[in-house]
Amino acid sequence: xxxxxxxxxxxxxxxxxxxxxxxxxxxxxxxxxxxxxxxxxxxxxxxxxxxxxxxxxxxxxxxxxxxxxxxxxxxxxxxxxxxxxxxxxxxxxxxxxxxxxxxxxxxxxxxxxx
Amino acid sequence: xxxxxxxxxxxxxxxxxxxxxxxxxxxxxxxxxxxxxxxxxxxxxxxxxxxxxxxxxxxxxxxxxxxxxxxxxxxxxxxxxxxxxxxxxxxxxxxxxxxxxxxxxxxxxxxxx
Numbered sequence: 001x002x003x004x005x006x007x008x009x010x011x012x013x014x015x016x017x018x019x020x021x022x023x024x025x026x027x028x029x030x031x032x033x034x035x036x037x038x039x040x041x042x043x044x045x046x047x048x049x050x051x052x053x054x055x056x057x058x059x060x061x062x063x064x065x066x067x068x069x070x071x072x073x074x075x076x077x078x079x080x081x082x083x084x085x086x087x088x089x090x091x092x093x094x095x096x097x098x099x100x101x102x103x104x105x106x107x108x109x110x111x112x113x114x
Numbered sequence: 115x116x117x118x119x120x121x122x123x124x125x126x127x128x129x130x131x132x133x134x135x136x137x138x139x140x141x142x143x144x145x146x147x148x149x150x151x152x153x154x155x156x157x158x159x160x161x162x163x164x165x166x167x168x169x170x171x172x173x174x175x176x177x178x179x180x181x182x183x184x185x186x187x188x189x190x191x192x193x194x195x196x197x198x199x200x201x202x203x204x205x206x207x208x209x210x211x212x213x214x215x216x217x218x219x220x221x222x223x224x225x226x227x
Contacts, residue, residue, distance in 0.1 A: 004157070031213050033213050042203075042217055042218075042220060043158070043203065043217040043220075044217075045214045045215060045216070048213045048214060050213075055213070056213065056214045058214070090157050090158070092157075092213075092215075094213055102148075102160060102163070103148075103160065103213060103215060104159075104160060105150075105157035105159065105160075106157050107155075107156055108156075108157050
C-alpha cells in the first residue's frame with residue numbers, strides 16, 4: 001500500500017507570495033491533518049480535514065488555509081508569505097472511525113521563504 | 115501552553131544499552147499516546163502507541179510504560195542499536211474523532227558503538 005505522498009518536496013518562495021502544497025493520503029484514509037515543523041516551535045498542528053470538512057484547527061493566522069477534495073486529497077495554502085513561514089510542512093492521514101488516531105505522515109514539503 | 119513535556123532533549127546511549135525517554139502531560143482528556151520516530155529528511159513514523167487503560171505495551175524492543183495517576187509515560191528502547199539513532203517525539207490526542215496531535219519537543223537519540 002502506498003504511503004502518504006506530498007508535493008512538491010522542496011519549495012523556495014519570496015516574502016509576500018503565496019504557496020499551495022498538496023497531500024495524497026493513504027488509500028482509504030479519510031482524515032488528513034497538516035502540521036508545521038520548525039526547530040524553534042517543534043511540531044504544531046495546523047488543521048484537520050475529514051470528508052471535505054475542516055474538523056479541527058490550530059492556532060495559526062488566517063493566511064493558512066486548506067481544503068480537502070472528494071478523493072480525500074488535500075491542499076494547504078499560505079498567502080502573503082513571511083520569513084517565519086519557512087518550515088517543513090507535514091501532512092498525516094488516518095483511517096479514523098475504525099482504528100482512530102493512527103496517523104501516518106508523509107515526507108513533508110520543505111518551504112523556504114526568502 | 116505546552117501540554118506535553120518531553121525529556122531529555124538529547125540522549126547518548128551505548129550500543130546494547132537501554133534508552134529511556136520520558137513525557138508528562140497536563141490535559142486529562144488525552145486518551146491516546148503515540149510515539150513517533152523521525153530520521154533526518156523524513157516525516158515522523160508511528161512507532162508504538164498506548165491508551166490509558168493499559169499500563170504497559172511492548173512491541174519488539176520498544177516498550178511504552180504508562181502511569182495514569184502521575185500523568186506520565188515513557189518509551190524504553192531495549193538493546194539499542196545505531197540504527198535507532200533518530201529524533202523521538204511523544205504525542206497525545208484527546209477524544210475519539212479528534213485527530214489533533216499535541217507533540218512533545220522531541221529527543222535526539224544517538225547510539226554509539
